[in-house]
């Protein structure tokens with residue numbers, strides 16, 4: 001008998017009108033991602049009528065100046081282009097609020113503005129606070145929201161907070177931030193954003209695994225030999241990014257959050273239901289089960305870090321990492337990292353998960369590939385071609401979103417010769433329309449109160465426990481571990497290839 005239909009577990013509640021307050025509203029994220037996402041939601045008729053947006057930041061600006069800057073960027077970056085009529089439908093609902101993040105008076109004025117919106121402009125009393133400022137202000141903003149009473153929802157309304165990355169720089173800072181967040185908002189009203197979870201293909205991972213009967217029986221160490229997750233970027237430290245990045249590095253910037261989130265979706269057990277906690281309970285178990293590389297020897301054996309030297313990317317000469325603007329010329333921060341991760345569970349015992357991520361690689365691409373074991377060679381191994389490689393299920397997260405399955409086929413002809421072929425599914429051809437941007441989905445989910453695609457407190461902390469061991473080994477003053485090099489525009493250092501060769505594997509060519 002099939003399960004009774006639980007509508008509450010498959011469809012979210014209807015998003016209600018609310019006021020979105022964005023802290024750090026003059027920054028890049030607001031202009032390039034958040035407002036274009038709200039614009040595209042409005043275009044698709046998904047944005048609940050009556051949503052108001054307040055940009056909270058330190059610079060002096062009028063509403064008109066703020067709107068003009070947002071409009072200019074929306075014209076450049078909106079995935080669907082810019083339609084004046086749609087923009088005019090949201091622009092009057094965008095306001096600017098000037099204040100220091102530490103100024104209590106600024107929050108008192110904000111509270112008065114929010115009340116006025118509810119009283120005079122049909123606001124519904126619901127509030128979504130989006131903390132997108134520089135991370136050093138996260139604590140102050142949360143504390144000030146609490147002191148102004150803005151963390152408390154009015155009767156029949158809700159108050160939620162979205163916290164942008166970076167969520168701490170290690171376990172201790174993440175725990176501290178979690179304490180401040182949870183003293184201000186309930187965990188159920190806290191949305192720690194990880195935009196990779198909003199990417200269409202990442203969301204499809206669960207559907208692929210659990211809505212198709214053919215994969216799950218094979219999804220374990222009996223049939224799978226290795227899993228690779230690659231996230232390559234063909235950018236360096238443009239736009240002054242070096243200042244932030246040089247304090248962070250690839251491991252903290254990408255692996256702690258985006259890549260471990262993807263890995264947990266690939267490796268998790270089927271959740272008992274699709275509720276936010278049902279899914280997150282299973283994801284956190286994966287992160288907790290990752291073997292810790294907790295001595296310099298283990299880190300040296302399982303993790304490779306590297307920096308790019310000058311080279312050429314997409315036909316353009318680029319400087320080396322240490323020559324980049326705002327990067328310390330003697331920097332020991334990695335622009336590339338490759339890891340072998342072992343998940344000590346019944347399902348994954350002995351299966352290596354390899355992750356590699358880096359800047360200034362040949363192209364922008366994120367892909368997960370699941371490599372199946374080869375069949376016993378009794379039948380075809382005697383052929384001149386042998387059996388050319390095993391089955392590979394490749395999930396392209398971006399760009400060119402899709403899924404392909406590599407199989408072995410007979411080459412047509414009178415003799416028996418084998419060659420790998422590919423079955424390919426592409427989102428763009430199957431569904432005929434581009435996928436929404438991650439921030440569209442995530443903003444709408446937060447407005448609708450669905451936290452499934454946001455990281456829970458324990459997930460973030462468990463991920464930091466894994467990362468901290470590696471960072472500590474790297475930076476032990478007595479004997480810091482080596483930093484490898486790769487020429488910008490190549491696929492990373494030789495040491496990362498060696499990491500896989502030790503296991504008889506090679507990185508998949510993207």
Ligand code: BG6
Nearest residue numbers: 165195196233253254258366398
């Ligand atoms: C951010 C990182 O979280 O993700 C950046 O801080 C990185 O360094 C970016 O470039 C990549 O995101 P996307 O969506 O372009 O793959």
